[in-house]
Amino acid sequence: MQDFRNRLLIATMILGLAFLVLGSRLWYLQVLRGDEFAEFSLENHIRVERIPAPRGRILDRYGKELVVNRTSFDVYVIPKDVKDVAHISSFFSQILNLDKNHIDNNIRSALTKRSFKPVLVAKDINRDQLAYIEARRSSLPGVIIEIHNLRQYPHGSLGASFLGYIGKVSEAELKSNPKINNNDLVGKTGVEKGWESNLRGDDGYKQKVTDALGREVESTLFLEDLQNKKSMPGNDVLLTIDIELQKAAEEILGDQSGAIVAVNVNSGEILALASKPSFNPADFIKGIDSKTWSDLVNDKTSPLLNRATQGLYAPGSVFKMVPSTAALNEGFIDHEEYIHCPGYYKVGNSTFRCWKRGGHGWVNLRGAIVKSCDVYFYKIAERMGIDKLSKYIRAFGFGSVTGIGIEEKAGISPSREWKLRRFNKPWYKGETIVSAIGQGYVSVTPTQVAMMTSAVANGGTLLKPAIVKEIISYSGEKKFKHTPIVSGKIPIEIEMLELIKDALVGVVNDPGGTGRAARIKDMTVAGKTGTAQVVSLDLQSDQKKHRDHAWFTSYAPAEDPEIAVTVLIEHGGKGSSVAAPIARKILEVYKTLKEERGADDNV
Amino acid sequence: MIMFDRRLLKNFGWSLFLMTLVFSFISLLNLYSASYETGLVSFKRQFVWVGIGIVTLVSVSFLNYRFFKQYVPYIYGGAILLLLFVLFFGKEVAGSKSWIDVASLATIQPSELVKIAIILVLAKFYDDDYQVGPYGFLDLIKPIILIAIPLVLVMLQPDLGTALTIMLLSGSIVLFMGVKKWSVAFILIAIIGVSFYSWHYSLKPYQKDRISTFINPSSDPLNAGYNSIQSQIAVGSGGIIGKGLRSGSQTQLRFIPAQQTDFAFSVLAEEWGFLGSIFLLLLYFMIVLWMLDTSSRAKDKFSMLVSFGIAAMFFWHVVVNVGMVIGLLPVAGVPLLIFSYGGSSTLTAMIGIGIVLGIRMRKFSMSAEPIELR
Numbered sequence: 015m016q017d018f019r020n021r022l023l024i025a026t027m028i029l030g031l032a033f034l035v036l037g038s039r040l041w042y043l044q045v046l047r048g049d050e051f052a053e054f055s056l057e058n059h060i061r062v063e064r065i066p067a068p069r070g071r072i073l074d075r076y077g078k079e080l081v082v083n084r085t086s087f088d089v090y091v092i093p094k095d096v097k098d099v100a101h102i103s104s105f106f107s108q109i110l111n112l113d114k115n116h117i118d119n120n121i122r123s124a125l126t127k128r129s130f131k132p133v134l135v136a137k138d139i140n141r142d143q144l145a146y147i148e149a150r151r152s153s154l155p156g157v158i159i160e161i162h163n164l165r166q167y168p169h170g171s172l173g174a175s176f177l178g179y180i181g182k183v184s185e186a187e188l189k190s191n192p193k194i195n196n197n198d199l200v201g202k203t204g205v206e207k208g209w210e211s212n213l214r215g216d217d218g219y220k221q222k223v224t225d226a227l228g229r230e231v232e233s234t235l236f237l238e239d240l241q242n243k244k245s246m247p248g249n250d251v252l253l254t255i256d257i258e259l260q261k262a263a264e265e266i267l268g269d270q271s272g273a274i275v276a277v278n279v280n281s282g283e284i285l286a287l288a289s290k291p292s293f294n295p296a297d298f299i300k301g302i303d304s305k306t307w308s309d310l311v312n313d314k315t316s317p318l319l320n321r322a323t324q325g326l327y328a329p330g331s332v333f334k335m336v337p338s339t340a341a342l343n344e345g346f347i348d349h350e351e352y353i354h355c356p357g358y359y360k361v362g363n364s365t366f367r368c369w370k371r372g373g374h375g376w377v378n379l380r381g382a383i384v385k386s387c388d389v390y391f392y393k394i395a396e397r398m399g400i401d402k403l404s405k406y407i408r409a410f411g412f413g414s415v416t417g418i419g420i421e422e423k424a425g426i427s428p429s430r431e432w433k434l435r436r437f438n439k440p441w442y443k444g445e446t447i448v449s450a451i452g453q454g455y456v457s458v459t460p461t462q463v464a465m466m467t468s469a470v471a472n473g474g475t476l477l478k479p480a481i482v483k484e485i486i487s488y489s490g491e492k493k494f495k496h497t498p499i500v501s502g503k504i505p506i507e508i509e510m511l512e513l514i515k516d517a518l519v520g521v522v523n524d525p526g527g528t529g530r531a532a533r534i535k536d537m538t539v540a541g542k543t544g545t546a547q548v549v550s551l552d553l554q555s556d557q558k559k560h561r562d563h564a565w566f567t568s569y570a571p572a573e574d575p576e577i578a579v580t581v582l583i584e585h586g587g588k589g590s591s592v593a594a595p596i597a598r599k600i601l602e603v604y605k606t607l608k609e610e611r612g613a614d615d616n617v
Numbered sequence: 618m619i620m621f622d623r624r625l626l627k628n629f630g631w632s633l634f635l636m637t638l639v640f641s642f643i644s645l646l647n648l649y650s651a652s653y654e655t656g657l658v659s660f661k662r663q664f665v666w667v668g669i670g671i672v673t674l675v676s677v678s679f680l681n682y683r684f685f686k687q688y689v690p691y692i693y694g695g696a697i698l699l700l701l702f703v704l705f706f707g708k709e710v711a712g713s714k715s716w717i718d719v720a721s722l723a724t725i726q727p728s729e730l731v732k733i734a735i736i737l738v739l740a741k742f743y744d745d746d747y748q749v750g751p752y753g754f755l756d757l758i759k760p761i762i763l764i765a766i767p768l769v770l771v772m773l774q775p776d777l778g779t780a781l782t783i784m785l786l787s788g789s790i791v792l793f794m795g796v797k798k799w800s801v802a803f804i805l806i807a808i809i810g811v812s813f814y815s816w817h818y819s820l821k822p823y824q825k826d827r828i829s830t831f832i833n834p835s836s837d838p839l840n841a842g843y844n845s846i847q848s849q850i851a852v853g854s855g856g857i858i859g860k861g862l863r864s865g866s867q868t869q870l871r872f873i874p875a876q877q878t879d880f881a882f883s884v885l886a887e888e889w890g891f892l893g894s895i896f897l898l899l900l901y902f903m904i905v906l907w908m909l910d911t912s913s914r915a916k917d918k919f920s921m922l923v924s925f926g927i928a929a930m931f932f933w934h935v936v937v938n939v940g941m942v943i944g945l946l947p948v949a950g951v952p953l954l955i956f957s958y959g960g961s962s963t964l965t966a967m968i969g970i971g972i973v974l975g976i977r978m979r980k981f982s983m984s985a986e987p988i989e990l991r
Contacts, residue, residue: 022909033899033901034900045891051852059848059870059872236870
């Protein structure tokens, strides 16, 4: 028996040892690592549900809505809560006009997998459908309606070219901003992109208790673990755009390809920025479908191109303000000096023609600008040389971006260095000659031309164009207010500039002026026409693509300039007959609006 | 048959009985919490089972063990028949044919009850055998056959967890009685051989998964390792004092698998913390100790071995189950006796305790002639 007692003693020791091991493990898990495991258990059962914040609105300078949000009602069903799948499928197929079998299959296949996860039936149903479903909610278990915010454009495609569109966030955008979530919609172009950080709201979240299957638990269990955060809508962006002027500009452009820029010459605030053809931003609100997208991208008329800031064109004669300024300020010409225009100009073996075959005869600076004589400018260009000329081209802001804040092109300000860099070739005299009349390598955007015009109008200050006037937070706090930013000073004596300005008045108002089509009642308009050759004169034909680009740039009132209007019509023909009348209409609308709004307006 | 004697009442093992009652109470409380979210169905059933169990316990304790000593062959035979019955007519649950429907009122799992029969038959074998140990391999053929028949039947169901506990508890008895060294070596080699064979040819994929997951639980956190990880999170997050009754998120939100049965201990550990789980372990320790003490005081080989066998059964259930719950051992379907939900395992535990109580009550030999222990 003693033998067995010994063995029982051993058994007891094994028992003690085993319990010691179990106890130590419990000590390790519960006492030493208890806090760590407590965290795990929290993570386990708390699901964070994001509450997306609405994007800020985009308004015009008077607070009129250009881009707003609307709620979209999306229908989901939770398969496990659906009593009669066949019934609910036929119900939805009837009222939402959907394929019954498709809904049925979706619900049934989810039933076998994740029956507690909502299945999408339809996005963005209309109010009538919503009311119909809501009225029958009690007899439709498992149906849930989720609310989302979608961009809405009360004026359709108005301003689409600068407002831009939104789209699914890209990999790079996700990395650069930790606040953005996968599948979020962000600004892809225009103001939507440029002011993304202001427009984007601060998403909130709601924590929910879920069980091991991921189902939301309705009971009050573990409520003390939960945290919630309200979403904060994005800031409203108040543009400098005047919606009425914008409407007028887009209506006048109509089906023509081109751009209109209207800008306050004293503040640089853009009042209208039209580009046609354009696109419908509403196509992008839920993420664009690939068919519509590829149609837009492959469209030969480039509807996604903002011609006002990204379109590059030879400026033609509107450019003549630049050599005029250069030649006067550098002393290469006296405004009284007359130069003879026989209709052509010879440099070495080359002959450069004036647009007027018969020539303008003897013209001084004023006459040359008013009648847009090319030979006069060939001559002064030859006197100056390219180095002096390109200094002034740069001074007017050409060849560099304006800093407007949306997509734009810098264009080309030709110079010896530029040509060497670009083509590894020396500069030829003939290239200086054509540069003076805005042909050759010179390439500019309509916005740059508008800013040049503003600089002439306001007495020599090149301003940075602004498209955003104010940024206002959801609570009404002003986050930003635009003040004019000077990009540079045009190097010219004020008296000399007055000579050019007087000539620009003559363009519109003198009997032989090229811009007479821009005259309006009770307001003196100053301006300059331009007809930019697309191909050399010899190659010109009746084909539309060979037709000249029509330009007109202007400011008014000439005595105390307020607004500059630049018009470009692609392959429109002559600036004097095509672009000038359009500028006139814009200025008339501006004048009418100003009178309606009263003198105290801050335009 | 039942020889009632006032001394019986006097010698009744009140402490073990009391511990059993406390245990039953804790198990019901725990089950109440674990099944609250699902409508207390299993709590109510277990309440009935505990009642039946305690009545059975008391009844069994009043049976003279000498009585069932002579009926052991019949008990054993009956158990084998039940196992055969379950193989042919059993109800399949989760891939194992282990249950019998009793008039659709309850389902019982004969493989649990078989453990008692095996303990009894081994005790009877050694009691009848007057050989002086340690036993050689040839001497062990008979007990090994006695163990192997029910073991194979259980494996055919297949019920890996019960087979494991049968092996452990019968192995404990065989070792306790002494085995020659080279026999131990032989048996070990045989076990390794069988394991090797099983791993490659007969284990089901889910069983292999469980073992490989045990070695590295986080390798597959959503599938095979899920149970182990969730259970450890539950235990660990309980901390020192626990989250409180019905306040364990792991339990209430059903992150713990089989929380009413095999993982009932995780529920306790989560809601009552280190203090609660250590208290329960100590209670188990006391019960097994009490059984071993009964064994050491037994007046004959049969009762000594039966007490030891039942102690071993409790011991291995605790080690394998708690070891699994706290991530020390692989996940095997072994319930925690008198703690997990389940009629058959509760009944088995209660019968076991009843037998030990009966032996304890009769430690003061009532028979005229003293029992010759070798």
